[in-house]
Amino acid sequence: MGEAGAIAETHVAGRPEAVTVTCADGVKLGGHLWRGTTGSTPGRVIINPATGVAARYYHRYAQFLAARGFEVLTYDYRGIALSRPEILRGCGYRWRDWGEQDFRAALDLLLSETAAGPVLVVGHSIGGYLSGLADNARLIDRMLTVGAQYAWWRDYDRRQRLRLFLKWHVAMPALTAACGYFPGKRLGWLEDLPSGVALEWAFRGRRMEDTHPRREREDVLRRFAEFRGPILAIGVTDDALATPRAIRRTLNYYRNADHNAVLLSPADLGFERLGHFDLFHDRHAGGFWIDSLLWLRDGLNPWPDKRLQL
Template sequence: MKKDISVTCEDRTHLTATLYSPSAPLKGAIMIAPATGIKRQFYAAFATYLCELGFGVITYDNRGIADSLKGKVQDSDASLIKWGTLDMPAVLETLKLHFPHTKYFLIGHSAGGQLLGLMPNVHDLTAFCNFGSSSGSLRNMRKRYLFKAHFFMNLFIPLSNLFFGHTKSQWVGMGEPLPKQVAKQWQQWCNGQGYVETAFKRDIHTHFYDDIILPSKWLLAADDDIANLKNVEDMVRVFPNASAQIEILHPDDFKVKEIGHMKFFSRKCQHIWPQASHYLAQFIDT
């Protein structure tokens, strides 16, 4: 069974989320943390799969995105930091409220895995599994993708913010329109190293990356131009005490044409989903 619900953040901002409740006995509960500008419906098939395995699941739209956008996107004060410090903790607390007395997991896609060290309640998780989560550092991009990455980050984002007051990322196939501060921080962090680490001691004064000792699995696709191995390793480095496994998914091994940065969550790749679910399932009875 699935239903749309409202999540209330500490600053009273309301997010739209979807809750998936299994009919079978509850095995655990999973928060699916989305990539930058990706709305929750993108993860519906994957969430349904997890629910059919016996997990309670929550998907959500970050503030300023899709159904969580209140008013005009150019008026939104959303930022990547607020997504990590306000939105993600509130979603996890809502998951705990609806599925009490069980084990909690996070599956992060890109930014969803990058930002979890900003969550003050991150220690309520038992383990996490990320797909396509990396530092996104431009300096580690493959040459064939480098021009495209620099164009989007260092030309398209600032010009779009200047002329429209937000980033029209939908124009270049990069998800929903982005609030100005979200796109600006994204640009700044991808021009550095360690993604969120770029803002430590400048915009971020409290974080929990050093304290995270959770087991984790980091999945990346061999054909992902953004989350390549160097950038995944750069992001894992920001979690110095986490127990991290890195696994590269090769499209040929799974008989698919493409996985890339987004296709993992497509129904065409559903036979790859056990790479995530089996990893989390091992912690259910421990």
């Protein structure tokens, strides 16, 4: 299996197989492989989580896709949930590792463990950005992103910018420095984060490549440029993190991809609020989830009248 290895339980229809994703640097990640249950495979999907969100949050959506024939891989980034080391303090994992190492290995596993079919990515928040960091991302046929951005504070909604700045760019680095990792779970904010991830988020600048050593920046930009699969980026009007400006900034790195973006309001989907996380809740199984199949299966934008100008 090359640099991605898998250890699977006996498969039971409708239930996922537990897998271990082995990265090139030897780090092992926990995940699940959801086999399609229809006998034909319209595509193979990797779900990239948001920062500090355990992969189990996306399991209902993965099961939804598998019931419609897709082969789906969910996994936790290093330092998170099933991929958390025994001691998180001082482990040194960085945001960039999630793309360069973790996603890369997950994609290798998907290719080696599933039947032929289009290779698809569903990326939530940072998960819609970090695919371009992997040197095998050119193998992706199509990508759906939801609230994709890389957390530069000036892109936050201006009405909530101060609150979010104090939370993520003042409190988070201070607590990380004190604890050796970010104790997000104790605060009820998100999963605990490795210090490298928390500090990279806290001190992220306008240009994402500036967090990489100067000698590596050209290579980082080249990897994003090699991604040529079409992208449909979903934003929602009450998402204070992934504003239209943040979405545009992220898509600009995928400069050779055919990308489109749509901006949905809660009312478009029959709800009062959506925010940054809601679209992966199963209350959307009969609406947004069904609509997302048009893009994943057929490459068709389900919301042509909601286009966001890029």
